[in-house]
Amino acid sequence: MSLDKDQVQQIATLARLKLSDDEYAESVKKLSKIVDFVDQLSQADTSDVVPMAHPLDVAQRLRPDTVTEPDERDRYQENAASVTDGLYLVPKVIE
Amino acid sequence: MGLHTKSMSELTAGLEGGEFTSVEVTQSLLDRIAAHDSKLNAMITVTGEAALAAAARADADRAGGNAGALNGLPVIHKDIFCTRGVKTSCGSKMLDNFVSPYDATIVERIAAAGAVVLGKSNMDEFAMGSSNETSFYGPVHNPWDLDCSPGGSSGGSAASVAARFVPAATATDTGGSIRQPAALTNTVGLKPTYGRVSRYGMIAFASSLDQAGTITRTAEDAARVLGVMAGFDERDSTSIDTPVPDYRGEIGDAIKGLRIGIVRQHFDEGLDAECGIKVKDAIAVLESLGATTVEVDLPNIDLSVPTYYVVAPAECSSNLSRFDGVRFGHRADNAEDLFDLYCRSRGEGFGDEVKRRIMTGTYVLSAGYYDAYYLKAQQVRQLIADDFRKAFADVDVIAGPTTPTPAFKLGDKVDDPITMYLNDIYTIGANLAGLPAISVPCGFVNDLPVGLHLVGTHFAESTLLRCAHQYQQQTDWHTASPEGFS
Numbered sequence: 001m002s003l004d005k006d007q008v009q010q011i012a013t014l015a016r017l018k019l020s021d022d023e024y025a026e027s028v029k030k031l032s033k034i035v036d037f038v039d040q041l042s043q044a045d046t047s048d049v050v051p052m053a054h055p056l057d058v059a060q061r062l063r064p065d066t067v068t069e070p071d072e073r074d075r076y077q078e079n080a081a082s083v084t085d086g087l088y089l090v091p092k093v094i095e
Numbered sequence: 096m097g098l099h100t101k102s103m104s105e106l107t108a109g110l111e112g113g114e115f116t117s118v119e120v121t122q123s124l125l126d127r128i129a130a131h132d133s134k135l136n137a138m139i140t141v142t143g144e145a146a147l148a149a150a151a152r153a154d155a156d157r158a159g160g161n162a163g164a165l166n167g168l169p170v171i172h173k174d175i176f177c178t179r180g181v182k183t184s185c186g187s188k189m190l191d192n193f194v195s196p197y198d199a200t201i202v203e204r205i206a207a208a209g210a211v212v213l214g215k216s217n218m219d220e221f222a223m224g225s226s227n228e229t230s231f232y233g234p235v236h237n238p239w240d241l242d243c244s245p246g247g248s249s250g251g252s253a254a255s256v257a258a259r260f261v262p263a264a265t266a267t268d269t270g271g272s273i274r275q276p277a278a279l280t281n282t283v284g285l286k287p288t289y290g291r292v293s294r295y296g297m298i299a300f301a302s303s304l305d306q307a308g309t310i311t312r313t314a315e316d317a318a319r320v321l322g323v324m325a326g327f328d329e330r331d332s333t334s335i336d337t338p339v340p341d342y343r344g345e346i347g348d349a350i351k352g353l354r355i356g357i358v359r360q361h362f363d364e365g366l367d368a369e370c371g372i373k374v375k376d377a378i379a380v381l382e383s384l385g386a387t388t389v390e391v392d393l394p395n396i397d398l399s400v401p402t403y404y405v406v407a408p409a410e411c412s413s414n415l416s417r418f419d420g421v422r423f424g425h426r427a428d429n430a431e432d433l434f435d436l437y438c439r440s441r442g443e444g445f446g447d448e449v450k451r452r453i454m455t456g457t458y459v460l461s462a463g464y465y466d467a468y469y470l471k472a473q474q475v476r477q478l479i480a481d482d483f484r485k486a487f488a489d490v491d492v493i494a495g496p497t498t499p500t501p502a503f504k505l506g507d508k509v510d511d512p513i514t515m516y517l518n519d520i521y522t523i524g525a526n527l528a529g530l531p532a533i534s535v536p537c538g539f540v541n542d543l544p545v546g547l548h549l550v551g552t553h554f555a556e557s558t559l560l561r562c563a564h565q566y567q568q569q570t571d572w573h574t575a576s577p578e579g580f581s
Contacts, residue, residue, distance in 0.1 A: 003458075007458075008454070011454045011457050011458050011461070012454060013438075014457050014461060015412060015441075015453050015454055015457040016416075016419075016434075016437040016438050016441055017438060017441050017442050017445070017450055017453065017454065018435075018438035018439045018441070018442035018443075019442060019450070023447075023450070026447075027450070027451065027454065030451060030512055031451065031454060031455060031458070033511075033512065033513055034404060034451070034455050034512060034513070035455075035458070037400075037401055037404065037513050037516075038401040038404050038405050038459075038468065038472075039401075040398065040401050041398060041401050041402065041405065041468070041471050041472055041475055042467070042471070044395065044398055044471070044474075044475045044478065046471060046474035046475060046478065049474040049475075049477050049478060050474075050477060051470055051473035051474045051476075051477060052473050052474075052476045052477040052480060053473075054303070054333070054529075055289045055290075055303065055480065055527070055528060055529020055530075056288075056289060056290060056335065056529055056553060058290075058335065060332065061332060061336075063329065072196065075196050076196050076422075077422075078194070078196070079192075079193055079194065079196070079422070079423035079424075080421065080422050080423060081420065081421075081426035082426070088421050088422060090421055090433050090436060091430050091431070091432050091433050091435070091436055092432070093432075093433055
């Protein structure tokens with residue numbers, strides 16, 4: 001099944017990716033190829049097959065709900081492009 | 096002194112005997128990297144000063160009778176492992192400015208065992224690639240032929256071990272990213288069982304498939320490093336709490352009576368005929384040691400690559416949503432609004448292949464397509480895992496080729512994602528089923544290395560290492576070094 005430019009545009013928007021015009025053209029071509037390729041899965045008979053949730057037969061582990069991490073906000077924020085008073089700054093969201 | 100040619104076991108003997116110090120080993124390997132890496136581009140960051148300081152500490156520890164399991168031994172970490180105070184780029188422009196505030200569990204464990212980290216190795220961007228050509232830092236060259244790819248995504252780790260920069264490097268494997276580059280560079284690549292080694296601090300690609308392992312020249316060194324890396328970690332919710340065997344201690348046990356399964360589909364027309372001969376020769380060596388072979392059937396194995404290319408992109412699209420230009424990583428300038436900030440930061444920070452996988456994943460998870468792709472793939476994945484389960488009722492390991500061909504030229508496959516994806520046709524099954532697997536050097540075709548692939552049942556790393564070690568006792572492929580890097 002091939003994808004068209006509108007579909008790729010919709011996928012890019014959902015994925016929060018800005019693409020150039022060239023990238024769109026290339027993505028339509030290559031994503032269509034990939035979708036074609038994975039379409040062969042439809043041949044497999046999977047009636048009554050439980051989808052795999054984990055490669056090993058184990059249950060999710062639980063831990064006590066206690067504080068284990070120290071507060072290292074300042075150190076973590078050294079990697080942020082823009083912070084003030086411990087807050088991450090982004091463009092204005094509410095007018 | 097030829098320190099660069101020595102395995103970890105040989106270096107340990109020399110350090111114990113006082114023939115040389117870790118500072119001497121470290122300095123000689125740092126010099127070697129400085130002299131040769133311009134040809135390979137295997138390294139993203141070299142941490143020379145920190146390495147020499149760690150080596151001095153290791154020497155002092157040894158003098159004080161406190162030598163850990165990896166005391167004074169040089170290693171390189173794939174740049175996917177968070178390393179405190181050191182740039183951790185994951186091969187991406189997105190993280191070119193990221194200095195990790197913490198250590199991955201395996202980085203911590205390897206340091207605590209006394210190892211000396213020489214730096215961080217180049218890799219495909221976010222481990223997405225099979226040729227190392229998707230790295231923001233440029234491709235890695237294969238030391239066996241500089242025009243060829245070393246494979247990927249752990250191409251920098253494989254090239255650095257093949258070129259004798261270090262006897263061991265850490266690596267990660269989501270669909271073959273340890274074993275394929277190991278096969279293409281004449282090194283040993285071990286992908287442990289899913290959950291055997293902590294993923295904490297390992298930058299996530301596809302969390303249900305990702306597993307950390309090793310690239311070395313000998314199975315014995317792989318056993319040594321795995322023994323340090325493996326084990327329960329409460330910081331990884333999928334870490335398995337099961338005892339870590341004495342991998343090195345068990346490596347010498349005979350393989351007489353071992354049952355080896357051969358998958359017919361792995362030797363069909365998809366495999367280069369010369370490579371097939373080398374792999375069959377290798378299996379014959381195992382038989383000469385008392386192993387027996389039997390044909391096994393994995394009826395759904397042909398669907399492993401399409402299954403992978405639904406599951407892995409789906410998980411990647413979710414994992415990589417954390418890169419938003421806000422808390423860390425690349426941030427676009429002069430964003431109009433928050434949406435523009437997200438879209439442009441990600442559009443500028445990610446390379447083509449990563450964007451492609453994020454979009455593939457977004458598509459297969461989107462409304463209306465989820466059942467047809469993602470759910471279907473997880474069902475086929477169950478069928479593939481069942482095939483392995485049935486096969487392992489009759490055999491101890493499954494043997495075959497690691498890759499369909501020896502190393503290919505850089506640039507040859509980069510424009511066709513499907514051809515590139517099919518490189519991992521023999522390796523992906525182990526990731527889908529969470530099984531351990533190893534690639535071992537088993538000869539050369541046109542002067543390029545070929546790998547023997549062994550897959551074991553869950554937690555059978557010991558069996559794989561034993562097989563590989565016994566094979567290496569009978570053969571000397573792994574001692575061959577590339578011209579210009581001897």
